[in-house]
Amino acid sequence: MTNRLGHKQTAVMFILMARAREVSNTELRDTVGFxxxxADRRDLNGRHLVDSTKQKPTNHFVHRLTDKGLAWCQAEMEHDEPAPPRPRSSLAIALYAMLGALEQYRRREGLRIEEIFTADVELTEAEIVERIHSAYRxxxxxxxxxxxxTELRSMLVHARRPDVDAVLKELDRSGKAHLVPESNxxxxxEADHAAAIRIGGEDNHLISIEAS
Known part of the structure; x- marks a missing residue:
């Protein structure tokens, strides 16, 4: 069981987990309104859940989730609802239901929490190739x-689709992978049609990768 936090602190923790990078007070205010x-910052810093530093030249705080903070978020996702007092909005209860389902999925698929919540960065071709191979395995x-x-793309959500498509086409062209249409x-x-990649005027829905 986790040491529960207040609603505002929990909201900050989840924002930092979702962003997976430093977040400024300005961005927090624009996102959650505070x-x-x-005392809230000093408490999270004192628990070693969040690191806060002043950003020059504005002298405004920026915050980053620590490894201990990420572990706290992961444990908090197992709760059915926020800590007391019970929130007025039913949306908060629904959020916890969704987070609980996400945590069950993570465990079932053997994923690390860092593989789900990652910073939105532009990946290199080599990194996309590695992620495709990892997902395929x-x-x-x-x-x-x-x-x-459809299944492969669901595990590549942090890579831009045009970049993934370019890598898939090159793997197919080089013979390192094979893309084919679904015969039936x-x-x-609809998801299969959306995930298809068009090559030579034909939609391809399945992939096989040669053993490396």
């Missing part, structure tokens, strides 16, 4: 097995 200052039931692009078009869902 800043992390005073988790999804494929056997070497060179066919994997749905009747089984395709």
């Amino acid at each position: 800043t992390l200052d005073g 988790k999804l494929a039931r056997a070497p060179r097995a066919w994997v749905s692009l 078009r009747k089984v395709l869902t």
